[in-house]
Amino acid sequence: MNWDxxxxxxxxxxxxxxGVYPQFAYHGTGTVYIYEFLMLAGISKKNYIIVIxxxxxxxxxxxxxIFKKLADYFLTDLxxxxxxxxxxxxxxxxxYVGGIFAYENIATYLLIYCILKLxxxxxxxxxxxxxxxxxxxxxxxxxxxxxQLILFYLLIFIVLWIIVLYKKLKFLGERNITRLLYISTATxxxxxxxxxxxxxxxxxxxNKKILSTQTGFELLQGHNPFASGLWNKRSNLPNDSxxxxxxxxxxxxxxxxxxxxxxxxxxxxxxxxxxxxxxxLFLEIKKLTIYFxxxxxxxxxxxxxxxxxxxxxxxxxxxxxxxxxxxxKNLQIDSRIILIFIPILVSILLSIIFFVGMRWRFxxxxxxxxxxxxxxxxxxxxxxYLAK
Numbered sequence: 001m002n003w004d005x006x007x008x009x010x011x012x013x014x015x016x017x018x019g020v021y022p023q024f025a026y027h028g029t030g031t032v033y034i035y036e037f038l039m040l041a042g043i044s045k046k047n048y049i050i051v052i053x054x055x056x057x058x059x060x061x062x063x064x065x066i067f068k069k070l071a072d073y074f075l076t077d078l079x080x081x082x083x084x085x086x087x088x089x090x091x092x093x094x095x096y097v098g099g100i101f102a103y104e105n106i107a108t109y110l111l112i113y114c115i116l117k118l119x120x121x122x123x124x125x126x127x128x129x130x131x132x133x134x135x136x137x138x139x140x141x142x143x144x145x146x147x148q149l150i151l152f153y154l155l156i157f158i159v160l161w162i163i164v165l166y167k168k169l170k171f172l173g174e175r176n177i178t179r180l181l182y183i184s185t186a187t188x189x190x191x192x193x194x195x196x197x198x199x200x201x202x203x204x205x206x207n208k209k210i211l212s213t214q215t216g217f218e219l220l221q222g223h224n225p226f227a228s229g230l231w232n233k234r235s236n237l238p239n240d241s242x243x244x245x246x247x248x249x250x251x252x253x254x255x256x257x258x259x260x261x262x263x264x265x266x267x268x269x270x271x272x273x274x275x276x277x278x279x280x281l282f283l284e285i286k287k288l289t290i291y292f293x294x295x296x297x298x299x300x301x302x303x304x305x306x307x308x309x310x311x312x313x314x315x316x317x318x319x320x321x322x323x324x325x326x327x328x329k330n331l332q333i334d335s336r337i338i339l340i341f342i343p344i345l346v347s348i349l350l351s352i353i354f355f356v357g358m359r360w361r362f363x364x365x366x367x368x369x370x371x372x373x374x375x376x377x378x379x380x381x382x383x384x385y386l387a388k
Contacts, residue, residue, distance in 0.1 A: 001049065001101050003233070005031060009045065012036045021205060029212070030144035030198065031103070049101055056105045060098065063109035064088045067366060070116040073123060073336055074374050083373040087366055091310045096296045097362040103145040104359045110138050111152065112366055115339055118160055122167075122335045127179045136186040140194050147212060150191075152346045152363065157184055159342060163335045206259035216262030219269040220246070222287075222355040223280065229287040230307075231355050290356045291348060292317045297358040313365070319372035320344070326375060340367040 001009060012035035015021050038048055067087045071080035092098060098105055114135065121127050143149045164180065199209040206213070221232055226241040235242040246253065250264050273280045294314035298306050324341075327333055347364035351357065 001045070004029075005101065005103075008032050009035045012039060016040075021201065029147055030194065033197065034145075052101060052106075056098075059106055059109040060093070063112055066109075066113050066116055070112060070119065070340075071370055071373070073119050074340075074370055075377055079373060079377045083369060086316075086373070087369050090316075090365065090369065091313050092296065092358075092362055092365050096298060096310075097359055102359055104362050107142045107146045107149055108363055108366065110142050111149070111343060111363060114138060114153075114156070115343070115367070118156070119336050119339055121176070121180070122160075122163060122339070125176060127176050127183070132179055132183055132186075135183045136190045139187050140190045143191060144194055148350060148360065149363075151350070152343055153187075155346055156339070156342050157187075159338060163338070167335075202259070206257055208259060210259065213258045213262045216264070216266035216269070218354045220265040222353065223269040223273050223283070225272065225276075225279075227283055227355070229283060229290045229356055231357055233305075284352055287351050287356050288348070291351050291361060292321065295358075316365070316368055316372045319375050320368040323371040323375035340370055343367050344371075 008029055008031045011022060012032050015032075016036060016039050038045070064084055064087065068080060068084035071083040074080070075083055087093060117127075117131055117135070139149075139153050143153065160180075161184070164177070195211060198211055202211070202213070203209045221227070221235065221242070222229075224242055224245060226232075226245065232240070232242055234240040235246075237243055246265070246268075249268055250256075250261065253261055253264075256264075292314075294309040294311050295307050296310045296313060298308045327337060344364040344367055347360050350360045
């Protein structure tokens with residue numbers, strides 16, 4: 001498992017052994033409950049990891065066909081085939097994030113499916129009966145295993161309903177509007193009931209109905225005198241600058257629960273931003289530069305990783321930016337473009353608000369590939385080059 005999930009597994013283990021959740025653990029992710037179930041069912045961590053890797057690979061193969069169908073809404077058949085082939089062999093998909101135990105893989109493949117179905121609804125005015133059942137389940141599972149996806153799907157649904165209202169309800173048909181309303185309502189209710197135990201657990205621990213205590217920690221990671229723009233994994237080591245900074249600013253940290261520490265860290269982050277506006281501006285520029293740089297993260301094992309450069313990914317990211325500038329300049333933004341842009345937008349916002357996480361960027365990369373080929377298809381005749 002990666003570092004985050006090893007930590008969550010230890011939380012579940014401690015609860016099983018001692019009957020209480022530790023006060024100093026990131027309380028929010030639903031995977032803690034998954035690991036508790038595994039322990040009760042007698043399923044070993046090794047066997048679970050094997051199952052997840054098999055599932056990741058099966059979903060990866062399935063996602064190639066789904067991605068091809070999505071690309072078909074933007075490109076001609078030949079161009080969309082080359083685009084799908086690029087996705088299938090994209091470095092992040094097959095090697096960096098795609099090659100490790102990371103729930104972001106599963107969540108991204110499911111996100112591609114959801115975006116495909118929503119674009120189909122907007123363009124073809126179709127919602128299949130199976131989607132009424134699948135959508136709430138897929139979205140809930142995705143958000144349960146990766147909490148940040150709540151922001152992705154929240155914005156997707158808000159924008160979707162704005163598009164629907166803009167296109168006028170009569171045009172889309174009463175039957176499909178009813179189905180979309182059902183999907184939206186069912187998703188909200190299923191999300192609520194799935195996450196309610198987390199709210200109750202945290203209320204018992206911290207007297208607050210919150211989904212996670214992690215926000216303050218991540219905010220300070222991204223906004224402090226020593227912030228690099230990337231995640232500082234060494235921040236829990238005594239010789240680290242951020243660790244020493246926190247000990248100085250929060251001398252009584254060990255006597256507080258994690259929710260209290262999270263609040264203080266959040267306030268420290270906002271205080272630093274307020275007192276250092278120019279430093280914050282340069283830091284945000286640095287984050288954006290890192291986000292669109294060739295940099296990627298290569299995992300050595302669950303606890304060790306190195307940053308490496310990949311210039312193919314960098315080319316796709318630059319082409320995405322060029323394509324967006326071109327689309328805005330020529331006023332060619334439509335509902336299709338808006339929907340595939342949302343995952344990219346939220347991914348960028350997470351990087352600005354917190355820090356650049358390569359697993360967060362992974363949510364955006366499949367859609368960047370489509371933008372890149374949308375631009376390339378207007379300037380390169382692939383059919384002509386392949387005929388030579």
